[in-house]
Amino acid sequence: MAQPAYVQGTLDTLLSADGSVDPAAVSLADTTFVVLDLETTGGAPDGGGITEIGAVKVRGGQQLGEFGTLVNPGVPLPPFITVLTGITEAMLRPAPPIETVLPALLEFLRGAVLVAHNAPYDVGFLKAACARHGYPWPAPRVLDTAALARRALTRDEVPNRKLGTLAHFFRSAVEPNHRALDDAKATVDVLHGLIERLGSYQVHTLGDAIEFAKAITPAQRSRRHLADNLPHVPGVYIFRAADDRPLYVGTSKDVATRVRSYFTAGEKRARISEMLTAAVRVEAVECAHALEAEVRELRLIASHAPPYNRRSKYPERVVWLKLTAEAFPRLSVVRKFADDGATYLGPFSSRRTAELAAAGVYDAVPLRQCNHKLSLRTKTPACALAELGRCPAPCEHEITPEEYDVRAALPFRVATSGDPGPVIEAILARIETLSDRQRYEEAATLRSRLIALLRALIRMQRLDALTRLPEIVAARRNDKGGWEIAVIRHGRLAAAATSPPREHPRPTLDAARLTAETVLPGPGPVPAASAEETERVLAWLERVDTRLVETSGDWVSPARGAARFAALLTRAEVAASAQDSTVRLSVTDRSDDARSLRL
Structure with a gap:
């Protein structure tokens, strides 16, 4: 058979966010496939056995190698399998067992994409064999030619998606005959024929082909091009309608990869499917690092109230x-x-x-x-x-x-x-009294009130401690050797930058401070930003790898403030979620003696 005319995708492989080659972005012409077929004793993978393995390794239409062997399944061979395949018990008796064959097969599969017709069946038997004999399953990417055919071929072209039917349609040089190696060779020809078809669907890469084989909606299929040419950087992405209205705002450490996920079978949210129908373009806003992306997302949602963001239904409703x-x-x-x-x-x-x-x-x-x-x-x-x-x-x-x-x-x-201890102690004393009287429903009601109050007290004191400070400059090293820098003023992210790898971060830090937003203080613990933004900043600052570079004052919380009741809050939340009336809560009093209270 002549070399197939592969649809030409880009020959430049795309890089993932960490700089390594993303296998899903490699063109189909440059992808190494191992096309595999198994013959088995029938039944389920955990009860049946493999009787024959056939595999062919190909890339760019050229055959790179073959792997074929009979396998002694260790169980009797049903007569109907002999009739179907022509394999007899006498043929299998001298064959090696699967535990002997697996190492060579797994080595043959290394680094390649596994292709099979009705792939879940073959993969299921291989995974069961690996688990049974202690071999780790390498979890290769899998492409199912039957699933591809269901998406790429119409009923007018083929009445069904059986391997024999497809091999005849694509004029395979080998006729399937229920022998593993011949069926694998026929599947190679079917794969080549399907890849030729995929070009008309704008499917050029391995990732595109895998997603094409899945059940995605027409809206996802028709809007796949919206994910083209987006950067692999931290940032915010905005789906826009024909009148340029923002429909949906999101954030990611890798904008291109995240946006591409909206056009896969994994995205099943009804509102997102509706949004994709109305979207005509995706705009990316590159950010210095993930914290800036999170903050920009919050601000954009608050400013534009995109209809498909859940939190924008009630923006700033506090x-x-x-x-x-x-x-x-x-x-x-x-x-x-x-x-x-x-x-x-x-x-x-x-x-x-x-x-x-x-x-x-x-x-x-x-x-x-x-x-x-x-x-x-x-x-x-x-x-x-x-x-x-x-x-x-x-x-x-x-x-x-x-x-x-x-x-x-x-x-x-x-x-x-300051110290909420007297208030918390009084509530706990009432809970204890109710519990002693076996009035557990009323005690649970008080527990809910305690949770709401403690959450608010802890949250407000944390926010207040940060928003009092005119400025904090902090940095953390990223995985590329540079430094993520944040200038925070009164709890608001005023500037963000990332210093180049192997360079001193001070020039970048000084430039960020000089260009930072002017933030004026105001009343309350969140005068300059939303509480959610300040909490995102706090979470970033409290990471173990974040370093405080400069502060304009002391970042402190009350010594006996609400934070000392964090463990009590956690236990109360666990008890409430479990609806458990026997969980005991304890609070440490001034003498550090623990008082336990049953809810």
């Missing part, structure tokens, strides 16, 4: 828990942080979470829960909470503003900026 600045303060859920002398806790992602945390505060301290504006001269009738002893009745002047402040308001103020 709330705060506010302790009002009045004679008898009360808690209120508000939308904005203001410099009005009040005490704030947050931000919370939803009103429900804020109200849950507020309920936890009410469990710990006797803050009034009414919304009245109380007068120091005129009394207001008390509510039922006063009768139950849950409120000191400031409305009836049963308590002075000074006493109310000490008993109710001050513990909350201290908890937000």
Whole structure:
């Protein structure tokens, strides 16, 4: 048979993000294939055995080698297999067992793409044999000619996708006859014929062929070209509609590879399929490193509210828990942080979470829960909470503003900026009391409130510690020998850069500082950026390989702040997720004695 006319892809192999050759980007003409066929005793891979192996190694239409052998399966050969293949028990008796054949076969497969007709069947038997005899499966890339034929050929051309039918259609020089080596040779001709067809589908590389064989949607197939010519760098990618509206914003350490994944069978999200139908181009924004890419993604989503990003449905929708600045303060859920002398806790992602945390505060301290504006001269009738002893009745002047402040308001103020221990201890004491009385459902409710409150306290104190600093310059070494540099001002990423490998990072760092964004301080723990951005910055700063280069002040948190309850929060979350009423929580008191509480 004449050498097949391969569809010519680019001869330049693309590089992956780490600089190595990406096998999926190699053109089909430059890919080494091992086309394999097995004959077996039938049945499932874990119960049957291999009776014959045939394999042919090819590249660029040229045959590089053959591998063929009978195999003693170690089990009786069913009569119908003898009728089908012509292989008899007498032929198999002197043949080597599979454990003897496997090393040579695995060596023959090394570095090549495995091709088979109905590949899952053959691969299943080989993997089972490797597992049974202690050989590691090399996990080669696999191309299934039957799956390719289902995608590339129509019913008008071939009535079915059997190997014999396809071999006849492509005029194979070898007729399949249920003998492994002959069937492998016929599959080689089928593979060559299919590769010729793939060019009309713009399938030129190994990765394209593997994905083409999978069940992808028409929208994915028709939009595959949108992933062309994108850079293999950290950055943000934006799917845009015909009117240039951003439809979807994402980020990746390797933009090209990530965008290409949207056009594979692995992408099954309905909203993404809908988005691809409307997209006409993909725009890439190259970034200095992954942190800058994450931050830019957040900002773009907040600015443009792309319809297919889930988080952009409610951009910047955060709330705060506010302790009002009045004679008898009360808690209120508000939308904005203001410099009005009040005490704030947050931000919370939803009103429900804020109200849950507020309920936890009410469990710990006797803050009034009414919304009245109380007068120091005129009394207001008390509510039922006063009768139950849950409120000191400031409305009836049963308590002075000074006493109310000490008993109710001050513990909350201290908890937000310093030691939340008294508040947390009070909640835990109530949980313990309820548990002792076997009122476990009520104890679980208090546990949920404790979780919401502790999360907010820990989060706010972490944010506040960073946003107080006018500037932090930090760096971490990347895997190419350079340094990722970040200039952070009041918790906002003001500049990002990466120094070249084998060069001192100081010139790059100085240039980043000189060109960094001017960030002004403001009220609250997140005055200059969203809480989510500052948390991404914090996560990057707290990596073990990140080095602080310069700071304009001390980056500190309260010595007995909310962070010391992180282990307690984790245990409470584990108990809540397991809905376990027997998990015990412990909090360390001032004398470092552990007090255990059953939920």
